[in-house]
Amino acid sequence: MAQQTHSTPDTSHLFLVKTADFTVTGDGRAAAWNATSWVTLPVREAPGKPLATRMKALYSDKGLYFLFDCADRKLSVTYDKDYEPLFREDVLEVFLWPDTTQTVYFEYEISPLNYQWPVKVSHSTGRYQGMPVRYEDKKLIQHATHVEGGEKKSMATVTRWRAEFFISYKVMGSLIRKIPQPGTRWRGNFYRVDHDEGYTTWTWKNTGLNFHNYYKFGTLVFR
Numbered sequence: 001m002a003q004q005t006h007s008t009p010d011t012s013h014l015f016l017v018k019t020a021d022f023t024v025t026g027d028g029r030a031a032a033w034n035a036t037s038w039v040t041l042p043v044r045e046a047p048g049k050p051l052a053t054r055m056k057a058l059y060s061d062k063g064l065y066f067l068f069d070c071a072d073r074k075l076s077v078t079y080d081k082d083y084e085p086l087f088r089e090d091v092l093e094v095f096l097w098p099d100t101t102q103t104v105y106f107e108y109e110i111s112p113l114n115y116q117w118p119v120k121v122s123h124s125t126g127r128y129q130g131m132p133v134r135y136e137d138k139k140l141i142q143h144a145t146h147v148e149g150g151e152k153k154s155m156a157t158v159t160r161w162r163a164e165f166f167i168s169y170k171v172m173g174s175l176i177r178k179i180p181q182p183g184t185r186w187r188g189n190f191y192r193v194d195h196d197e198g199y200t201t202w203t204w205k206n207t208g209l210n211f212h213n214y215y216k217f218g219t220l221v222f223r
Contacts, residue, residue, distance in 0.1 A: 016058060024160060055069070084115065
């Protein structure tokens with residue numbers, strides 16, 4: 001993949017460029033990614049030496065594409081299936097809140113070993129309630145990971161890992177009133193959690209003590 005310079009972190013707005021649909025491979029080698037720039041996720045809390053984390057996002061007529069690039073030293077993961085509590089180990093998290101009139105948003109988690117946990121999060125009762133999103137059509141969410149400097153296995157020593165995934169509008173269901181067009185705005189946020197040297201987090205938009213403060217999410221602008 002072509003090398004690009006890091007953009008200055010902007011934790012208020014992320015601009016999404018439109019693309020034709022492409023194949024997710026995990027390493028981000030698709031030419032479509034050259035149309036947009038890397039965004040650095042600032043470190044929120046780090047007991048040890050922080051590691052560089054950056055991401056990109058695109059959208060198509062069918063859904064959203066995400067690419068994360070994470071410098072790392074060890075894959076601190078043990079879960080070996082989908083729908084496990086991945087947030088307790090090394091993980092990436094994407095929060096999407098398409099309709100701000102609702103108190104429900106979509107959360108997607110993916111581990112370095114390519115296990116996932118898609119969930120709808122409701123705050124309708126004033127408390128966090130997660131409802132796992134299960135689906136049969138594998139085209140609705142496509143995901144892959146890529147590891148460098150070691151093997152893709154639990155507790156392996158590595159130098160970095162990447163995650164690339166596609167989330168269709170269909171899988172988000174009633175959270176989306178209409179397909180995004182240029183000018184459409186959603187709210188959202190992006191996180192990374194790592195456990196190599198204690199609990200370390202990266203946050204695009206700082207929401208305070210709770211990742212789920214959805215009213216503090218940043219803005220995704222579709223171009």
